[in-house]
Structure formats: C-alpha cells, structure tokens
Amino acid sequence: MIRCLIVDDEAAARTNLRQALRPHAHWQVQAECHDADSARAALDRLDVDAVFLDIQMPGRSGIALAADMARMDAPPVIIFVTAHSGHALSAFDVHALDYLLKPFDDARLAQTLERATDLIRLKRPQAYAFALRGFVGDAVRASSPHAALSHFTVRSVGMIESIAVAEVRWIVASGNYAELHLADRKVLHRATLRALEQHLDSTEFMRVHRSVIVRKSLMRALSVEGDGVYLLHLRDGATLPVSERHAADVRTHLAQRAVVG
Amino acid sequence: MSNGDSLELKLGDITIDAASRRSAWRVKPAVAASWLGLWSFLWLAHSLTSYGSLQRQGKAADLATLLSDYLWYYVPWFLFSLALFAFLDSRRDRLIQPARIVTAYAVSATCFLVPYLLYVALRTLHLAGKRPAGLQSLLDAYPPVFWFIDLVLFTGCFGAVLALAAVRATLAAERRQREAERENLTLKVDLERQRMATLMAQFEPHFLFNALNAISGLVRGNETGRAVEGISQLGQLLRHVLQVGRAERSSLGDELDFVSRYLALQQMRHGDRLEIVTDGMSADLQDIACPPLILQPLVENALRHGIETHGQSDHISISVTVSNADAVIRISNTRLAGKPSNPGLGLGLANIRDRLRLAYGGAAGLETGEEAGRFMVTLRIPVEPGAGSPLGT
Numbered sequence: 001m002i003r004c005l006i007v008d009d010e011a012a013a014r015t016n017l018r019q020a021l022r023p024h025a026h027w028q029v030q031a032e033c034h035d036a037d038s039a040r041a042a043l044d045r046l047d048v049d050a051v052f053l054d055i056q057m058p059g060r061s062g063i064a065l066a067a068d069m070a071r072m073d074a075p076p077v078i079i080f081v082t083a084h085s086g087h088a089l090s091a092f093d094v095h096a097l098d099y100l101l102k103p104f105d106d107a108r109l110a111q112t113l114e115r116a117t118d119l120i121r122l123k124r125p126q127a128y129a130f131a132l133r134g135f136v137g138d139a140v141r142a143s144s145p146h147a148a149l150s151h152f153t154v155r156s157v158g159m160i161e162s163i164a165v166a167e168v169r170w171i172v173a174s175g176n177y178a179e180l181h182l183a184d185r186k187v188l189h190r191a192t193l194r195a196l197e198q199h200l201d202s203t204e205f206m207r208v209h210r211s212v213i214v215r216k217s218l219m220r221a222l223s224v225e226g227d228g229v230y231l232l233h234l235r236d237g238a239t240l241p242v243s244e245r246h247a248a249d250v251r252t253h254l255a256q257r258a259v260v261g
Numbered sequence: 262m263s264n265g266d267s268l269e270l271k272l273g274d275i276t277i278d279a280a281s282r283r284s285a286w287r288v289k290p291a292v293a294a295s296w297l298g299l300w301s302f303l304w305l306a307h308s309l310t311s312y313g314s315l316q317r318q319g320k321a322a323d324l325a326t327l328l329s330d331y332l333w334y335y336v337p338w339f340l341f342s343l344a345l346f347a348f349l350d351s352r353r354d355r356l357i358q359p360a361r362i363v364t365a366y367a368v369s370a371t372c373f374l375v376p377y378l379l380y381v382a383l384r385t386l387h388l389a390g391k392r393p394a395g396l397q398s399l400l401d402a403y404p405p406v407f408w409f410i411d412l413v414l415f416t417g418c419f420g421a422v423l424a425l426a427a428v429r430a431t432l433a434a435e436r437r438q439r440e441a442e443r444e445n446l447t448l449k450v451d452l453e454r455q456r457m458a459t460l461m462a463q464f465e466p467h468f469l470f471n472a473l474n475a476i477s478g479l480v481r482g483n484e485t486g487r488a489v490e491g492i493s494q495l496g497q498l499l500r501h502v503l504q505v506g507r508a509e510r511s512s513l514g515d516e517l518d519f520v521s522r523y524l525a526l527q528q529m530r531h532g533d534r535l536e537i538v539t540d541g542m543s544a545d546l547q548d549i550a551c552p553p554l555i556l557q558p559l560v561e562n563a564l565r566h567g568i569e570t571h572g573q574s575d576h577i578s579i580s581v582t583v584s585n586a587d588a589v590i591r592i593s594n595t596r597l598a599g600k601p602s603n604p605g606l607g608l609g610l611a612n613i614r615d616r617l618r619l620a621y622g623g624a625a626g627l628e629t630g631e632e633a634g635r636f637m638v639t640l641r642i643p644v645e646p647g648a649g650s651p652l653g654t
Contacts, residue, residue: 013474015478016479058571083470101470102474
C-alpha cells in the first residue's frame with residue numbers, strides 16, 4: 001500500500017491523475033491539494049509515501065514545495081507532473097527524480113509508478129533527501145550559467161546512491177543510460193549525455209565524442225589511428241575514441257596545457 | 262502654360278536651388294579628377310599637335326610656351342564642364358525633359374560661352390599688345406569663325422556632359438529601384454516573421470498540453486460526451502489559428518467565437534472556479550473586420566494574472582458595444598486586493614498596440630484600468646462599413 005498526495009491547481013488535472021491511478025489499487029490517494037500551502041499542511045497532518053506535484057501553480061510553485069520537503073528528515077518521494085518540457089527535464093534526469101509530462105499515457109504512468117515503488121521500498125530517506133536537495137539547489141541556481149553539479153544521484157532496482165562528480169573520470173553513453181566511470185568501477189545512471197553535459201562544469205569536463213565526456217585533467221595525448229579515427233590516451237593508460245569533429249578541440253586543449261604546465 | 266512662363270519658372274527654380282540646396286551641388290573628387298583628366302588630355306593633345314605642325318612648317322616652336330598659352334583656354338572649359346556636370350547631376354531626377362535641357366543650354370551659353378568669348382578676344386588683344394576699342398576690334402582679334410568653332414565645341418561639351426549625367430541618373434534610378442525592391446522584400450519578410458511570431462505567442466503551447474491533460478481525465482473518467490466536446494473545441498481553436506494565420510483580417514464575430522472556445526476549455530480545466538459572462542454578442546459582429554487573434558492574448562492575460570496567479574475563483578466578463586463609428590470590447594477579471602496588479606502584462610499589451618497601429622494607424626485604441634475591484638482592458642477598433650469576414654465562415 002502506497003499512500004499518496006495529489007497537488008495540482010487544476011481540478012481537471014487532479015481528476016485525470018486520480019482516474020489514471022484507479023487501476024493501480026495499491027496506490028491510495030490520501031488527499032488532493034490545489035496549491036503548495038495546502039499541500040504543506042496536508043504533509044504535516046498525513047503520513048504519505050509519495051506526492052504527485054504540479055510545478056506551475058498559483059502562489060508558491062511546486063519547486064518551492066519540493067525545497068520545503070528536501071529539508072524534511074524523511075521526505076515522501078516526489079513525482080513531478082508538468083506540461084513544461086525543457087531544461088527542467090534534464091535536471092530531473094540528472095538527479096534521478098521521477099516525473100510525468102502532461103498529458104501522459106497509462107504505460108508511462110505505470111513505468112513511473114514502478115520506479116517510485118522501488119524507491120519507496122528501499123527505505124533510504126536520507127539518500128533521497130540528498131538527491132532532492134541537489135535538484136532544488138540546481139533549480140534555484142538555474143538562472144546562473146555556471147551552475148555545475150556536485151553529486152549524481154544514481155538509482156537502479158534495489159539501490160540509491162550518491163556519487164560525487166569529483167570521483168567521475170569519464171562518462172560513456174549507453175542507450176538511455178550513461179556509464180559513470182569511477183576509479184575502481186563503473187555505475188549506470190539513467191540520464192542522457194546531453195542532459196549530463198548541461199549540468200557539468202565545462203572547465204573540468206569535455207565532450208570528445210558523440211558518446212564520450214572526459215575529465216580534462218586526465219587527458220594525456222591524442223593519436224591518429226587512421227582516416228578520421230582518433231584515440232585519446234588517458235594518464236591511467238585507458239584509451240577513448242575521439243570523433244573528428246572534436247579532435248581539434250582536444251588538440252587545442254592539450255597544446256594549451258602543455259604551454260601552461 | 263506658355264513657353265515663356267515655363268522658362269521663367271525654371272530660371273527661378275535654378276536660382277533657388279543653387280542658393281538653398283548647396284549640398285546637392287557637391288562634386289565627388291573622383292568625378293572632378295575624371296574631368297580634369299579629360300581636359301588635360303585635350304589640352305596636351307592640342308598643344309602637341311600644334312607643336313608638331315609648327316615644327317613641320319619649319320617655324321620656331323617652344324612646347325612650354327604653347328602649353329602655358331593653351332592652358333588659359335582650357336581652364337575655363339574644365340571649370341565649366343565640372344560646374345555643369347555638378348548642376349545636372351544634382352537634378353538628375355528631372356533631367357530628361359526637352360524644355361529643361363533647352364533652358365539649361367541657353368543659360369549656360371549666356372553664363373559661360375558669352376563671357377568666355379569676350380575673355381578670349383580680350384586676351385588675344387592683350388597678347389598682341391593692343392587695347393580694346395569697340396566690338397569691331399574684338400571681332401578683328403578673334404574672328405567669327407573662331408566664335409563659331411567655340412560654339413560647336415560648347416555644344417559638344419554640353420552634349421557630352423548631359424549624356425554622362427543622364428547615364429549616371431539612369432544608373433542611380435535603377436539602383437534606387439533595386440534598393441526599394443530589396444527594402445520592400447525585407448519589410449515583407451519582417452512582417453511575415455512578425456506574424457508567425459505573433460501566432461506562436463498567441464497560443465502558449467502549455468495551454469494545449471494542459472487542455473489535452475484535462476481531456477485525458479475526462480476519458481479516464483468515462484465522461485465520453487464532455488471529452489469529445491473538449492476535443493472538438495480544441496480542434497476548432499487550432500483550425501481558427503491555422504486559418505487566420507494566412508489572412509490579414511478576421512472578423513470580430515469569429516474572434517469572439519474563438520475566445521469563447523478558448524475559455525470553455527479553460528473552464529474545463531478549472532471547473533467552477535472560473536466564471537464567464539458575455540454581453541452584447543450578436544450575429545452582426547460577423548461583419549466587423551479586425552486583426553486576427555487580437556482578443557485571445559487579452560483573455561489569456563486576464564487568466565494568467567487572475568486565476569493562475571491568485572488561485573481564487575475568477576470572474577471574467579467580456580462585453581461588446583458597437584456604434585456607427587467603432588466597436589468597443591471590454592474584458593475584465595477579478596482583481597484580488599493586496600495582490601500585485603498584472604505584472605508582465607505590459608509586453609503583451611505593447612504587442613497588441615503595435616498590431617493595432619499597423620492595421621488602423623491611430624484610429625484604434627487599447628486602454629487598461631481598474632474599476633470596482635476589477636482589472637479592465639478596453640479595446641476600441643473602428644468599424645469599416647462593408648468589410649466582412651475574409652474567412653467567409
């Protein structure tokens with residue numbers, strides 16, 4: 001049994017979600033709220049596991065309520081619901097938060113509910129609160145162009161983990177996932193390379209291939225392997241592909257560093 | 262108008278122009294250099310030819326003397342052709358008209374040729390060490406055959422300058438036309454771009470997504486009738502946007518229909534919290550032309566700064582009154598005490614004001630104000646008799 005809250009200023013949107021949840025019998029709607037303040041009051045009053053949270057609402061926004069919840073010791077899992085696509089979506093992905101885009105279909109809802117259920121069953125509220133704080137911090141800093149990520153929150157079945165960006169050596173795209181390569185292991189993170197790139201510090205990381213981002217300080221040399229085929233050699237002996245489009249950038253960076261160092 | 266009249270007029274014209282539009286008389290250095298080059302060439306050629314023939318005749322000849330002698334004859338021609346060119350060039354718009362050319366010819370003959378002949382005759386006398394004594398002495402010193410040669414030279418020079426000025430005038434006119442065409446094209450592209458931007462801005466995409474989300478809810482709740490109604494309203498909204506997207510004008514009736522559908526969908530989203538009252542709707546409004554999608558931004562603003570800001574129940578009222586001269590549309594919404602009054606409304610209104618100015622000049626108006634706790638926007642557009650709906654719906 002998962003107890004949840006629906007927060008949306010639109011009656012029709014609340015109805016839609018309530019109706020869509022009906023086939024999922026173990027999801028029980030405890031209350032419906034039409035703004036952030038009444039949701040805050042409901043959270044104090046009720047014990048809930050999950051909150052469906054609309055972002056654009058009169059008065060305080062859904063992000064503001066999420067910021068409140070990030071300060072709770074054991075915040076309920078938030079499923080953001082929004083009609084707005086764009087930058088916010090990449091932030092959800094990077095911080096491993098669940099969201100639904102209006103209008104959504106039943107398959108997408110089922111998938112989201114399943115992911116949320118996993119998270120709730122994990123009972124790792126501190127880790128979740130940490131991820132939420134990362135997201136809220138990003139959302140607040142979003143106006144500043146140099147807002148860079150400090151931690152990834154990585155979720156998969158049966159685990160939620162926080163990984164410091166400082167630990168990441170390079171990142172390789174792999175379908176809908178990104179492989180974060182750390183010193184001793186690699187971790188699968190459900191986010192696109194493009195979303196990650198938007199949240200990484202460009203002075204620390206560099207895109208060298210359609211599917212590779214690498215930490216600049218690890219780059220050692222570039223070699224030409226054949227017609228338009230380049231290889232980047234890292235300090236630890238690893239090699240990564242470099243595309244022709246990025247080869248000039250890599251060369252410039254290596255040359256600059258040679259001059260500086 | 263007699264010939265004499267027009268001549269007098271033109272003479273008057275020329276004096277005024279010369280005095281008041283000095284800037285138009287400017288000669289570019291390149292033009293001056295070309296004339297200098299041409300006349301220097303003629304001067305050198307003339308001097309050298311004379312030198313050669315004197316030598317062939319076995320007479321004593323000094324090239325330097327010849328050159329300096331002839332220089333005194335050529336400098337006036339150079340100055341004259343330069344001045345004439347500058348003058349003709351300054352009036353290139355009205356150049357190719359026989360009466361004007363004849364006038365210009367007569368005036369330059371009087372102002373240049375007569376003084377020039379006098380100057381040459383006097384100079385010849387002076388060089389011969391004689392003093393001028395009446396017309397006869399001048400004619401003796403510089404016989405009529407030379408006068409005639411100079412007249413021919415003058416006419417040729419005049420013709421050449423006129424031809425050059427005419428060529429330049431034609432080229433300039435062509436360039437102006439090309440520029441005008443290009444400007445026109447740029448303007449058209451700008452207008453088109455602006456229209457597209459307006460269309461995009463009219464219809465905030467989130468509205469579509471939210472409306473579709475609300476319809477999803479109706480479907481999931483098995484409220485088939487209301488869902489189909491919502492889909493139909495949405496379809497008609499989109500159809501209207503696509504249709505008027507290609508038209509300059511819509512009709513007030515169509516725009517009010519559009520706005521009602523838009524509000525019906527908003528009501529579907531917000532339920533009882535949104536109340537809408539209309540007044541003054543009639544079939545006659547179909548015959549009143551107005552710019553497309555001019556009302557929807559006003560209604561959207563009313564919502565955005567009403568129900569979507571304060572979240573309380575909102576009451577939107579739309580009333581239309583039509584007189585012989587104009588149609589007045591008033592849109593008002595509940596303003597909550599203590600809440601900021603419509604932040605960000607300025608930009609939307611500025612856009613609408615621009616479009617009204619494009620369509621009506623100063624004849625239309627848009628005013629905002631507060632009345633009895635309500636925020637009110639008043640749009641006034643002139644009624645153009647006989648202008649029906651271009652969409653013909």
